[in-house]
Amino acid sequence: MIQDYVQLVERISKATGKEEDEINRLVEAKRAKLSGLISREGAAQIVASELGINFDKAKVKINEIMQGMKKINIVGKIIRMFPVRSYETENRKGKIGSFILADETGNIRTVLWDTNHIELIEKGEIKEGDMVEITNSNFRNTELHLTGFSDIKKSQEKIENVKTEQEFFERKISELKVGGSFKIRAVIVQIFEPRFFEVCPECGKKVINDVDGSKCSEHGKVIPKKRSLLSLVLDDGTENIRAVLFSEQIQNLNLKEEDLEGEDFLKKREELLGKELFFSGNVRQNKLFNNMEFFISGIGEIDIDKLIEVLEK
Numbered sequence: 001m002i003q004d005y006v007q008l009v010e011r012i013s014k015a016t017g018k019e020e021d022e023i024n025r026l027v028e029a030k031r032a033k034l035s036g037l038i039s040r041e042g043a044a045q046i047v048a049s050e051l052g053i054n055f056d057k058a059k060v061k062i063n064e065i066m067q068g069m070k071k072i073n074i075v076g077k078i079i080r081m082f083p084v085r086s087y088e089t090e091n092r093k094g095k096i097g098s099f100i101l102a103d104e105t106g107n108i109r110t111v112l113w114d115t116n117h118i119e120l121i122e123k124g125e126i127k128e129g130d131m132v133e134i135t136n137s138n139f140r141n142t143e144l145h146l147t148g149f150s151d152i153k154k155s156q157e158k159i160e161n162v163k164t165e166q167e168f169f170e171r172k173i174s175e176l177k178v179g180g181s182f183k184i185r186a187v188i189v190q191i192f193e194p195r196f197f198e199v200c201p202e203c204g205k206k207v208i209n210d211v212d213g214s215k216c217s218e219h220g221k222v223i224p225k226k227r228s229l230l231s232l233v234l235d236d237g238t239e240n241i242r243a244v245l246f247s248e249q250i251q252n253l254n255l256k257e258e259d260l261e262g263e264d265f266l267k268k269r270e271e272l273l274g275k276e277l278f279f280s281g282n283v284r285q286n287k288l289f290n291n292m293e294f295f296i297s298g299i300g301e302i303d304i305d306k307l308i309e310v311l312e313k
């Protein structure tokens with residue numbers, strides 16, 4: 001997809017009737033908005049897409065999809081099909097179909113609203129494992145959406161090694177939405193006292209303790225495994241969010257089980273406060289406090305060299 005920048009601007013200009021200078025300004029504004037973390041060519045592609053230009057039905061790869069893109073054409077493999085759901089609001093009722101679409105660069109949750117498309121799923125004409133070609137879809141939040149103007153059909157193309165690991169979208173905290181999978185770069189501004197609980201070693205469910213010892217509702221009497229839970233507040237300058245992490249991820253903060261109690265914890269807490277890291281995870285609604293919570297499933301160091309490399313591209 002990488003094209004010569006000058007050539008791209010020419011094509012956008014021709015297609016829209018806008019002056020090349022104006023397009024250059026739009027591209028620079030787009031790059032500034034994305035903190036320069038994108039090439040001029042990449043920014044030009046986004047500008048083109050926002051202006052509604054479709055370059056000869058060019059197809060994009062999943063990792064090229066950016067906020068604001070419309071009329072997206074893409075080929076991918078359905079790696080997971082979800083059951084069709086019905087919905088009803090005050091004004092509308094209908095069905096929603098969804099699946100995870102993958103190519104060699106990533107995967108994305110894809111949502112279908114059109115009854116004709118949903119029928120293809122219900123009849124089994126489009127199913128898990130199929131390669132499909134989608135045209136004229138839109139990117140919304142973190143998902144690909146197909147409306148009545150979109151099209152989906154089986155494709156003969158083949159993609160080796162589709163990416164099946166969950167995708168996390170890099171976002172600012174102020175942009176996080178419940179239900180999404182995100183990666184944020186944030187500073188730990190608060191760490192609460194760890195909490196401990198016991199779970200069944202078989203299924204991970206919380207055990208019930210009584211006079212007979214520990215019991216799992218499914219596995220009966222068990223020797224429970226100890227689990228810890230740590231709550232943090234993360235801040236990236238746009239907003240802050242409460243975050244939760246469990247044993248495995250606590251270890252990724254360089255905290256050992258024995259560090260979580262007493263004096264050791266206070267010392268470790270001092271070291272961690274103010275630290276900036278990448279956190280990936282899912283956003284859920286905390287029903288009790290009615291706020292959003294970030295469930296951390298991955299932690300990564302910020303590699304300054306890598307960031308510079310991206311900026312220079």
Ligand SMILES: [Zn+2]
Nearest residue numbers: 200203216219
């Ligand atoms: Zn169990």
